[in-house]
Amino acid sequence: xxxxxxxxxxxxxxxxxxxxxxxxxxxxxxxxxxxxxxxxxxxxxxxxxxxxxxxxxxxxxxxxxxxxxxxxxxxxxxxxxxxxxxxxxxxxxxxxxxxxxxxxxxxxxxxxxxxxxxxxxxxxxxxxxxxxxxxxxxxxxxxxxxxxxxxxxxxxxxxxxxxxxxxxxxxxxxxxxxxxxxxxxxxxxxxxxxxxxxxxxxxxxxxxxxxxxxxxxxxxxxxxxxxxxxxxxxxxxxxxxxxxxxxxxxxxxxxxxxxxxxxxxxxxxxxxxxxxxxxxxxxxxxxxxxxxxxxxxxxxxxxxxxxxxxxxxxxxxxxxxxxxxxxxxxxxxxxxxxxxxxxxxxxxxxxxxxxxxxxxxxxxxxxxxxxxxxxxxxxxxxxxxxxxxxxxxxxxxxxxx
Amino acid sequence: xxxxxxxxxxxxxxxxxxxxxxxxxxxxxxxxxxxxxxxxxxxxxxxxxxxxxxxxxxxxxxxxxxxxxxxxxxxxxxxxxxxxxxxxxxxxxxxxxxxxxxxxxxxxxxxxxxxxxxxxxxxxxxxxxxxxxxxxxxxxxxxxxxxxxxxxxxxxxxxxxxxxxxxxxxxxxxxxxxxxxxx
Numbered sequence: 056x057x058x059x060x061x062x063x064x065x066x067x068x069x070x071x072x073x074x075x076x077x078x079x080x081x082x083x084x085x086x087x088x089x090x091x092x093x094x095x096x097x098x099x100x101x102x103x104x105x106x107x108x109x110x111x112x113x114x115x116x117x118x119x120x121x122x123x124x125x126x127x128x129x130x131x132x133x134x135x136x137x138x139x140x141x142x143x144x145x146x147x148x149x150x151x152x153x154x155x156x157x158x159x160x161x162x163x164x165x166x167x168x169x170x171x172x173x174x175x176x177x178x179x180x181x182x183x184x185x186x187x188x189x190x191x192x193x194x195x196x197x198x199x200x201x202x203x204x205x206x207x208x209x210x211x212x213x214x215x216x217x218x219x220x221x222x223x224x225x226x227x228x229x230x231x232x233x234x235x236x237x238x239x240x241x242x243x244x245x246x247x248x249x250x251x252x253x254x255x256x257x258x259x260x261x262x263x264x265x266x267x268x269x270x271x272x273x274x275x276x277x278x279x280x281x282x283x284x285x286x287x288x289x290x291x292x293x294x295x296x297x298x299x300x301x302x303x304x305x306x307x308x309x310x311x312x313x314x315x316x317x318x319x320x321x322x323x324x325x326x327x328x329x330x331x332x333x334x335x336x337x338x339x340x341x342x343x344x345x346x347x348x349x350x351x352x353x354x355x356x357x358x359x360x361x362x363x364x365x366x367x368x369x370x371x372x373x374x375x376x377x378x379x380x381x382x383x384x385x386x387x388x389x390x391x392x393x394x395x396x397x398x399x400x401x402x403x404x405x406x407x408x409x410x411x412x413x414x415x416x417x418x419x420x421x422x423x424x425x426x427x428x429x430x431x432x433x434x435x436x437x438x439x440x441x442x443x444x445x446x447x448x449x450x451x452x453x454x455x456x
Numbered sequence: 457x458x459x460x461x462x463x464x465x466x467x468x469x470x471x472x473x474x475x476x477x478x479x480x481x482x483x484x485x486x487x488x489x490x491x492x493x494x495x496x497x498x499x500x501x502x503x504x505x506x507x508x509x510x511x512x513x514x515x516x517x518x519x520x521x522x523x524x525x526x527x528x529x530x531x532x533x534x535x536x537x538x539x540x541x542x543x544x545x546x547x548x549x550x551x552x553x554x555x556x557x558x559x560x561x562x563x564x565x566x567x568x569x570x571x572x573x574x575x576x577x578x579x580x581x582x583x584x585x586x587x588x589x590x591x592x593x594x595x596x597x598x599x600x601x602x603x604x605x606x607x608x609x610x611x612x613x614x615x616x617x618x619x620x621x622x623x624x625x626x627x628x629x630x631x632x633x634x635x636x637x638x639x
Contacts (some may be wrong), residue, residue, distance in 0.1 A: 123476045124469045127506045371469040372462065 067349040071187045074098075098190045102179045110325045111141045117325075117366050124370030151314030156218060159311065163217035168316045170210030171323040177203045178330045183258050185343045185351030196257040197249065200334060201242055204289065207323065208234045211291075211298065211308050214320070218311035226307030229377065230298040233288055236384035237295075241285035243392035244278040247399035248338055251408070261342035266409045270341035274417040277395050277425055279339045281388055283361075286331040288384070290324065292365060294372035297380060332361035391428065398424055479503015516596035518630040521579040523611065524572050525595040525619035527627045532562050535617060536591035536627065539567040543583035543592060551577040567613060574600065574609040593629035595619045 065072075077097065081090045115130065115138060122129030131137035155161060181196045183189040193199050208230060215227025248271050249255060252263040264270050272279045288295035299307040309320045336342060336357040345353035375383065402420045406413040480503065507514060516522065529536045539556035557568040584592045597619070602608040611619075623629065 120473075123473045123504075126472050126476060127504050128476070367466060367469060367473075370473075371465045 063347070063349065067186060067351075069349075070185065070351065102190060103176060106176055106179060106326050107322070109329060110322050111145070112138075113325050113329060113362070114144065114321075115140050117362075120363060120366045121370050124367065145318075148314055148318040153314050153316065154311075156220070156311050158219040160217040160219070163213050164311075165316075167210055167213035167217055168312070168319045170213060171207045172210075172319055172326075174203045174206040174210075175323050175326040175330060177206075178334075179326070181257050182330065182333045183261055183337060183342055184333075184354050185349065188343075188351060189258055192256060192258045195255045197245060197255045197260070197338075200257075201238070204327075205234060205238060207327065210323070214312070215298075215308035218308075220311050222304040222306075223308050223310050225304050226298045226300070226310075229300075230291065230308065232377075233291070233295065233297060233380060233384075236381060237285045237288040237388070240281055240384060240388035240392040241289055243389070243396055244281035244285065245338055247275050247278045247396050250396075250399055250403055257337050257342075260338055261344065264341045265344055267414060268411075269414050270339060270344075272339040274414055275339065275395070275399065275421065276418070277391065277421050278399075279335070281392050281395065282339065283331075283335055283364075285384075285388055286335065287365065287368065288380070290327040290331055292324075292328055293369040294374050295380065296374060297377060300374060302374075328365060329358065329362060332358045332365065335361055394424060394428070395421075476504045513598070516598060520594065520596055521581050522595045522597045523574055523577070523600055523619070524583065524592050524616060525623060525629075526570065526613070526616040527591050527593055527620045527624055527629060528617060530625070530627045532564070534561055534564065535566060535613075535620075536589045537567050537570070537587075538565045538589055538591075540565075540588060542586045542588065546582045546586045548580060548582065549576045549578055551575075552583060570613040570616060572611045572616060574611065575605050590628075593620070593624065595623050595629075 074094065074097075078090050078094050081093055085093065118140070119129030119131075119137065129137065130140035133139045133143050155164060178200055180190040181193055181199055183192075211230045212227045215223040215230070248260065251267075251271070251274065252260050254260070254263075260271075267274065291298050299309075304310075309317055312320060333354070336354060340357045340361075342357075343350035343354045345356075348356070398420050399417070402416055406416040482503065527536050528534065537554075539554055541554050541556075544550075544552045544554050551573040553569075553571040553573075555568050557566050560566070579594075581594065584594060600609075620627075620629075
């Protein structure tokens with residue numbers, strides 16, 4: 056029994072031990088500041104390679120899963136089950152001709168490619184991937200995420216403005232409006248959790264959930280839904296992909312970009328989508344904690360589960376209209392987030408912390424709040440009884456054979 | 457509507473997601489099997505709609521206008537064509553060239569050569585309509601692409617008869633008309 060626990064402990068801490076081993080090896084022939092410097096660069100490199108590596112297969116994964124949601128197979132031609140599709144995509148994107156529009160602002164146009172990528176990698180720095188596996192455990196972790204996460208908008212706006220394209224410009228305006236609207240409910244919904252934790256550090260958020268012995272999604276289900284919705288809008292994914300909106304404004308801000316530059320935008324988008332799943336995992340789903348499996352495995356299981364939910368939403372919901380988008384943010388999400396914050400603060404004062412009773416009280420308060428809002432917003436007399444007309448299902452014409 | 461509607465929609469897509477796997481299991485070897493799929497999947501059927509094209513093919517519908525083929529009279533054992541040249545005259549793009557043989561075979565005029573040029577053919581079907589003996593028909597060939605224009609796309613008499621024997625061995629095409637002729 057102890058040997059099994061030893062093995063589990065070893066697997067759990069394998070990456071941490073590797074980094075310790077590397078730094079102790081470096082200490083033999085480098086001064087102390089040199090070791091620190093090299094370890095910093097090593098961590099950054101690992102994160103960047105993780106980001107680049109994960110997009111390669113997240114792309115194929117997303118295309119295959121969304122294919123299944125839409126009653127078709129995804130890419131299945133190249134490699135076993137089409138898993139090498141990413142190689143074909145990469146070759147195609149990298150070998151394409153690089154065109155700059157003559158009327159474009161060349162400096163900003165080329166700079167805009169790099170700007171959205173930087174914050175995506177910066178966010179990865181504070182995500183705790185496992186026990187002790189966090190590149191920088193900042194005491195202001197969540198504030199840092201909020202601050203850095205909104206930087207990506209600047210890149211998108213630069214791209215849209217500098218390419219001198221009317222569709223791109225529309226997309227840029229939409230992006231900025233969307234970011235400003237959705238930043239507020241996204242932050243407000245997490246403030247409830249931060250109230251319970253009493254710290255902004257991502258690691259202490261995870262550890263607080265082990266003190267409660269429950270993930271915060273049980274205590275704050277409404278906040279979780281609010282955060283996830285607002286975060287989807289924040290990273291411009293469907294159904295909030297108005298800045299991209301293929302059917303209205305062609306491709307939005309990256310309409311004039313091709314080849315490797317387009318790939319950079321794609322990279323930023325996919326890593327952003329993964330990092331919001333990572334943040335939601337850390338804040339609401341208990342982060343790295345879970346039975347038996349090593350901590351980093353739990354983190355990735357939860358994060359990728361949320362990613363599948365993201366793809367699922369993308370496969371289900373149509374894109375919102377611009378006015379619907381704004382209405383939804385300001386009239387639904389912001390009041391709900393404020394109400395949630397108020398109720399959380401109230402209940403947190405009344406019930407004992409770190410106990411099952413307290414958790415149940417939070418859950419009950421949330422349920423009462425959701426039901427109450429549903430009753431107030433959609434009262435019984437307002438619900439129209441619509442006649443549902445069923446259209447008979449007709450099969451496609453069959454050929455006689 | 458916002459809450460329940462979204463959940464309903466998500467349950468539908470989830471069912472579709474699971475159904476593709478169920479469908480794969482049900483028609484297990486079908487997914488990459490070669491050969492024809494005789495039926496497109498109906499709306500109510502489970503599983504993925506995709507037809508894996510080069511491996512699986514849907515048969516062409518009866519009124520499909522493919523390249524021309526020449527039908528053989530099964531009783532006489534020779535072509536139905538009497539080399540009247542109506543097709544040559546009616547062809548808007550002048551893609552057909554017929555020349556009659558000097559001597560009759562089994563009391564019937566026969567073509568000596570027949571050249572059908574797919575380079576210029578626009579598949580209007582006038583020749584098939586005007587043919588007095590019903591000797592011409594559209595074959596259900598789909599993959600008629602060639603790497604170059606020219607000789608590869610010109611069908612001669614032998615090739616057309618071959619197509620006719622392959623797709624309509626009893627000298628009637630399309631299959632719909634078979635019943636009309638019989639009754």
